[in-house]
Amino acid sequence: MTAIHLDDIKPGDRTRSSCVTVTEAHIVWFAGLTGDFNPLHMDAEAAKANGFGRTIAHGMLTHSLSTGLRSAIDDWAILAFLETRRRFVGPVFAGDTVHYEAEVAEVRPSASKPDRGIVRVAITVKNQRGETVQEGEDVLSIARKEAQA
Template identity: 45%
Template structure:
């Protein structure tokens, strides 16, 4: 199923998919993330040390990939459709499947995998699985994000017409 344009809980369908634009992971991304996070692990910052690892070179931080995937998801039609209904991000579950390399061009393929009503009928939980995919078609990360959203558009209310 392709992406849809309405984003309140009652309008969503499990299986809806979306795809983001691409971006390339750069040296500046890795260096900037190391500085911002304080994570100067040699696997990310020391080419000589990293060349002795199974990866053979430095790789990007896993959490950098998750941050890039988050940003790319916000550039999808599905994310845009959820903005008026979104209440809160409830969590982030990341699985690092393959290394994210400097120079990889990545995009996000996202799918609604679950819709859960809550005890408050004005809210529901939508679970979106975001797959960060590199230019070779390999899944690099799988990020699952449950989000609390309104069941109807906030501007619709319950006023009878």
């Protein structure tokens, strides 16, 4: 596979990832891994009392899964993942299937490193009903073509 370089990426380029279904096992595993045993994720009664009706997945779990779904852009000549930002705008429940939609917002050469540039990507994570559950931005360092020649 030929890598896609900075020179090939344009503002407005869009992509959509494959999907992943969030399971109870994901939620329990993530709680154990991170130590985040907040009752909203682990206690159905606490989640009901807070208006969700049932336990919800961790926002950072969904963020992590969406980063893994980033495979739609893994053929880019990514040198570094520089920054990420997310807003958690809707709950994700066990059984929800999520995917990642990305749109290139900005492409620019690096001011200090001529062999690379910066790409800002607007991110939306949606569930199986098309509801936005997360939105934000990723910033990547991408190699320029001449740097790979």
